[in-house]
Amino acid sequence: MPQASPAEEEDIMPSTNVGNIDRTLRVVAGIVLLSLGAAGVLGWWGLLGLVPLATGIVGNCPAYSLLGVNTCPRRA
Structure with missing residues (x-):
């Protein structure tokens, strides 16, 4: 089974927001x-x-995703 590229992994695993x-x-x-x-x-x-508690542990908030909010610092 081929491995997913980093761009494809972002689609599979939502990034932290x-x-x-x-x-x-x-x-x-x-x-x-x-x-x-x-x-x-x-x-x-x-x-x-x-x-x-769950959103804090997981690091991803579905409401933030819907609203386009991201409180994570930007990666360089």
Whole structure:
């Protein structure tokens, strides 16, 4: 099976569009929301913390892709 060229790999694997500061804030916000949900403060709404936590860990935000936003520093 032939290997994909770097240009083809970008189409297969979406590039990251969430920068380091953004990622850190997302992970922290996700953990806080999940913790508040587990403590009973937010109830089931705390599960919404899974969204920022997942996008922070993965480094790709589908909403950013739709809006054309990219908080990653540009590569030289």
